[in-house]
Amino acid sequence: MKILSDALLESYRNQPGIDIQTALQQLDETFVRSDSFNFYTSIAVITSSKIEGEPMEVDSYIKHKIQQIEYLPELTQKPNDLFQAYIYAKENRLTKEHFSQAHQILTEHLLPEHWRGIYRQNAMVVMEHNTGRIQFEAAPAHLVQGEMDKLWDDIDKLLRCDLSVEETFYYASFIHLIFVCIHPFNDGNGRAGRLLEKWFLSDKLGTMAWYIQSERHYYQHVDAYYRNLNRLGIFYEQLDFTKAEPFLKMLPRALDN
Template sequence: MEIIEEAYLSNYKNQLQVNCNEALKSVGEIELSPKTFTFYTSVAVIASSRIEGEQMELDSYVKHKVQHIDYLPELVEKTNDLYLAYLFAKDNTLSEANFIHTHQLLTKHLLPEKDRGVYRKNEMLVMEHKTGRIQFEAAPFAIVTTEMDKLWMDINNLLLQNLSVEEVFYYASFIHLVFVCIHPFNDGNGRAARLLEKWFLAQKLGEIAWYFQSEKYYYHNVNSYYKNLNRLGVFYEQLDYGKADAFLLMLPNAINYEG
């Protein structure tokens, strides 16, 4: 592996308190239909958007998508963009080119066209939206492309491997974590990271992964989400992935989370 650490997998398995296979069975009882996909994806995208400071309430957005209730454009347009990105991901294979396209979709009302789907050319301090506190310094812009090349090499390698369910969750979380630490785009990184995590899960576990409420779980546990990210350190080139276990262990708790 080029950038994702395999060394902590054994410790991760030892700390798991969720039986991933049993949890998946309970999710498998959900009736898979266009209507249920709309509902679960609506919850996912508004929860992910709320983490990033969007004002639209979760219940109101679900009414907007499921019951077709209209709201002011400024309340729904960015979340609707993210919804379209999820729809594209569901219908397409995970690849770098397709992922870049989802970033273009989800930033339609967030970034100027020239910055959509384009790796940044500037330094980046990552701040927590709730408090405005600096979380960490992202990858220096001079190495962003190199680091993303490494990440995509690892993702492509993992997509070809026969992984256990526990390994799928470990690597999905690690992909999410590394992507956030690189923070390759000028904006939309958090939304993109959570989509990338779920897209990887869906590629390995099938359509049922789109019904996991991981985004909702992260939103309802947002303080822990940021705290666990911060455990790694402040400077990209000094990050300690040996302290990533608390973050990596969040995703299994979200498999059948209702909240």
């Protein structure tokens, strides 16, 4: 592996609490119906968007998508773009090219066209949207292309491998973490990173992965989400990924939802 690490995998496997395999089976039996995708994707989209400071309330957005209730465009445009990106991801395999297209979709009302799906060329400081506090400094611009190439090489390798359920969750979280630390785009990185995590899960586990309420879990525990990112350090080139375990353990806990 070029940028991901298995150094924490053994400890991750031995974590007490959630039996991922059993929880997935219960999810498949309880929630997955032909009409469920729009509902659970609505929850995923609006909670992921609210982590980034979008003002629309969760219940209102669900009414908008499920009951076709009309709201002001400035409230719905960016969440709806993200919703379309989730549909695109569900209908396409995870590749570098498809992910770039998904970023173009989710940033239609966020970035000018020439920056959609294109890596940034400037420095990037990552801030918590609710407080405005600086969280960390993302990868320097001259490293972004190379770091993302490493990440996609690792993702492609993992997609070709047979992974256990625990390994799949571990690497999905690690992909999410590395992507957010690189922060490769001018905007939309948080939303894209959470979609990338879910997309990887779906390619490895199938359709049921789209019903895992990971985005909702991160939103409900947003302080821990940012705190666990902060544990790694402030500057990208000095990040300590041996401290990543608290972040990696958040995804399985989303199965409790």
